[in-house]
Amino acid sequence: MRERRREILRIFAAAGAAAIAGIGSNSTRAEPPPETTRIRLAKVPSICVAPQYVAEDLLRAEGFTDISYVGSGMAAGGVPGAQMMSEGGSDIGMNFAAPLVIGLDRGAGISLLGGVHVGCFELFGSTRVGSIKDLKGKTVSVLAKESAQHVFLASIATSVGLDPNRDIEWVFQPPAEGKQLLAEGRVDAYLGFPPDPQELREKKIGRMLLSSAIDRPWSQYFCCMVAANRDWVHKHPIAAKRALRAILKGSELCASDPELGVRAYLAQGYTPNPEHARQALRELPYGHWRDYNPEETVRFYALRLREAGMIKNPPQKLISQGTDWRALDQLKRELKI
Amino acid sequence: MVAVMLASVPRAWAHATNENARLPIVGKAPQFALTGETGERVVLTDLRGKVLAVTFIYATCSDTCPLLTAKMVEIRRRLGRDFGPRVQFVSITVDPEVDTPAVLRSYAKAQGAHVEGWSFLTGTPREIAEVLQSYGVYARKSERGGVDHLFLTSLIDRSGMLRVQYLGVRFDPGEMYRDLQKLLRE
Numbered sequence: 001m002r003e004r005r006r007e008i009l010r011i012f013a014a015a016g017a018a019a020i021a022g023i024g025s026n027s028t029r030a031e032p033p034p035e036t037t038r039i040r041l042a043k044v045p046s047i048c049v050a051p052q053y054v055a056e057d058l059l060r061a062e063g064f065t066d067i068s069y070v071g072s073g074m075a076a077g078g079v080p081g082a083q084m085m086s087e088g089g090s091d092i093g094m095n096f097a098a099p100l101v102i103g104l105d106r107g108a109g110i111s112l113l114g115g116v117h118v119g120c121f122e123l124f125g126s127t128r129v130g131s132i133k134d135l136k137g138k139t140v141s142v143l144a145k146e147s148a149q150h151v152f153l154a155s156i157a158t159s160v161g162l163d164p165n166r167d168i169e170w171v172f173q174p175p176a177e178g179k180q181l182l183a184e185g186r187v188d189a190y191l192g193f194p195p196d197p198q199e200l201r202e203k204k205i206g207r208m209l210l211s212s213a214i215d216r217p218w219s220q221y222f223c224c225m226v227a228a229n230r231d232w233v234h235k236h237p238i239a240a241k242r243a244l245r246a247i248l249k250g251s252e253l254c255a256s257d258p259e260l261g262v263r264a265y266l267a268q269g270y271t272p273n274p275e276h277a278r279q280a281l282r283e284l285p286y287g288h289w290r291d292y293n294p295e296e297t298v299r300f301y302a303l304r305l306r307e308a309g310m311i312k313n314p315p316q317k318l319i320s321q322g323t324d325w326r327a328l329d330q331l332k333r334e335l336k337i
Numbered sequence: 338m339v340a341v342m343l344a345s346v347p348r349a350w351a352h353a354t355n356e357n358a359r360l361p362i363v364g365k366a367p368q369f370a371l372t373g374e375t376g377e378r379v380v381l382t383d384l385r386g387k388v389l390a391v392t393f394i395y396a397t398c399s400d401t402c403p404l405l406t407a408k409m410v411e412i413r414r415r416l417g418r419d420f421g422p423r424v425q426f427v428s429i430t431v432d433p434e435v436d437t438p439a440v441l442r443s444y445a446k447a448q449g450a451h452v453e454g455w456s457f458l459t460g461t462p463r464e465i466a467e468v469l470q471s472y473g474v475y476a477r478k479s480e481r482g483g484v485d486h487l488f489l490t491s492l493i494d495r496s497g498m499l500r501v502q503y504l505g506v507r508f509d510p511g512e513m514y515r516d517l518q519k520l521l522r523e
Contacts, residue, residue, distance in 0.1 A: 031364040057477065058487070061470045245473070252504045253475060253487055256401065260485050287505060333361045336503045336512065 033063045034239035042085060042093030043069035044077040045270060046148075046193045047280050048120040048224050049094040050261035053268055055250030062242035069268065079146035082108050085229050092228040092243050096120070096148035098155055098301045100227050104322035105302075105311035109230040113244050114328035115222030115294040116251050117286050119213025121152050122197035124182060124206035125189045132160045132209060138188035141171040141178035149191040155304035156210065156218070164308050182206050194280035195272045202276070213285055221297040233324060241327035248289050248331065255287030290337055294328065295319055360519055366391075366491065366499040367471030371429065371458035374441040379427070379456050382497065387425045388520040389493040390513070393474050395432035395484050396444035405488055405506045406448045408513075413455070415514050421454030424517055429458045431476040431486045433465040473502075494520045 039059060041052055059067050070090045074080055081095050082103025094116055103110060129138060135157060142149035150172075154164035162168065171178070171187050175196050182190040183205045192200060200206060212218040226247055233240045254261035258281035265277060302315035311318075366389075370380040381389075392409065394402040406428070413420045420426075428450070430436035436444075441457035444450075450457075459465070469476050476486035490503040490513070501516060 057475050058473065061473045061475070249473070249475070249487055249489075249504065253485075256488065256505060257485055287507070330361070333358075334363050334501055336501060337505055337508060 031242075032238050034242050035236040036239050037064055038066040039064045039239065039243055040068050040070045040091045042076040042081050042090040042095065043071050043268065044081065044094060045073055046077065046120065047261075047265050047270070047272065047277055048117070048194055048284060050254050050265045050281060051116055051250035051286065052094050052247050053250075053264035054253050054261050055246040056264070058246035058249050059243060062246050064239070064243070074144050074147060078144070078148045078151065079103055082110055082227065085110050085227060088229060088231075090229070091232045092226065092240070094224045094226055094247065096152065097222055097225050097297050098151040098305060099146065099148055100225060101298060101301045101305055101318060102146070102151060102311055104318045105305075105313050108322075110227045110322060111230045111233045111324040112294065112298060112322055113226045113228055113233070113240060113324060114248070114289065114331075115292055115297055116224045116226060116247065116289055117284060118219055118221065118223050118288070118292060119211065119285055120193055120223040121149070121191060121210075121212040121218075122200075122208050123153065123156070123189060123191050123210040124197070124200050125209045126182065126185055126187070126206055129188050129209065132156055133162070135189060136162055136167045137169070139169045139171050139186075140189040140191065141173050141181050141187045142191050143175060143178070143193075144172050145170070149193060151305070151310070152212070153191045154308045154310060155301060158304055158308040159217075179205065194284065195276035198276040198279040198283075199273060213283070217300070220292070221300045222292050222294055225294060225297065237327070241330065244327050245331055245335065248335070251286045251289055252337070254281060254284070258282045261286075287337065290332055294325065295323060298323060359523075360492070360500040360516060363499040363501070366493040366497050367468065369429070369458075369464075369468045369471075371460040371464060371468070372438055374438045374445055374457040376438050379458055384425055384427075385497050386495050387423060388495055388517055389425050389427055390517065391427045391429065391472070391491045391493060393431050393469070393472075393476070393486060393489060394428050395430050395486070396436045396440050397432070398483060401488065401506055403448060405490070406450055408506065408508070408510045410449050412510050412514050412517070413450075413452070415510075416517065419521060421452075423521055424454070426450075426455040427458060428456070429468060430465065431469065431474070432484045433459050433462050492516055492520060494523065
């Protein structure tokens, strides 16, 4: 408690000193500069996280000069991504809320700073599956154990009374193989992350059973959130706020001009079908970061994951230990939409 | 689909702050010294004493910039006699290579914004780049010939402090009008 108070005093002191001195060394700055000019973002392969890629120029405007993307594939997202961040492998980045909650439950030293958008996932079923409940005893292809896809579908299954560990036969395959298995009828369902759903719809493979952008209750809670290494936030509170602001502005850019998001994503070296990528960015509901409650999101997924036996701690403990909304609360006052 | 998504937004969370709350003080508004649409030099510090709304546009932007300017025209109308003497709008171009003072003058006229109390500013590419960076505005020439940029409107109080920023063009002009009134009452 005392440490937290000291930290708050330090932030106010820094802000006050900067104001008196004409904002540090750069008299044109409205706020104190970040405590560090280096920032490492988790390189997650999903196009959902386009706001953090499009934010690169905005991060520069916020005072970061050494911007890098670290990790790759599974290691940067899902539960492994939370672990990598906890171990100092990355400073900040976007990830799906549920694996972040699992990370917190396992003691990961990360802080959730805010939500970015809802709705990434779409569940596709074969003709043998008419509803979520029909998944009992069926095969479902997802990227990997503890990937965002696996954790999300486990949450869904639990919500309709299924035991994701017993009732579903998981098939862990990369997206290309998973989609192929669904097309060939060798699995009963596939959970896609953009731009997979756009491709499946175009090719008329399977039928959509659930969209987290549309279907309640999933559409009521953030999908991607911004998390950061807890020590990094503690040492660099102004940098954390500035980075969060850049990513939230990136979300607005993706909403107003999806093509920008596509270009930023492709510039990271990913090679999706460009038209599917464009469609995905047009469909994702960016720009609504003020409209949803990040704490409710953590509570919601913590409850689902606890029902699924995937976490042990009660939601409030995870919220107390693993969330830090101070920067978000400031930004909600300073940055209106 | 869009309608379903909008209907599902829990609005109670949105803008949950007290309507009467004082606007935050973000910090000192970043300085600028640029050229107005009539060729005069406009310096931020010379505008002290007025409440300012600073926006970023470019004259050949045919899709979104006019939406923003139209909202500002509506706010100007609501401000009545306060507009000009007590409240000033400043629109800064993000395309200085194209937007000369004469181009901005024509743009202002076409948008119904060619009035006392509303400045349209340009400068050298370097001057503009510095202003964009200091206000946190993304802008980059696009392959399509325009300028991709972030819409960000900053409200600055009479003592030159940046108080709040509006992101995008979907904001409620009524809310911005109320914020300007709050700053006038301080």
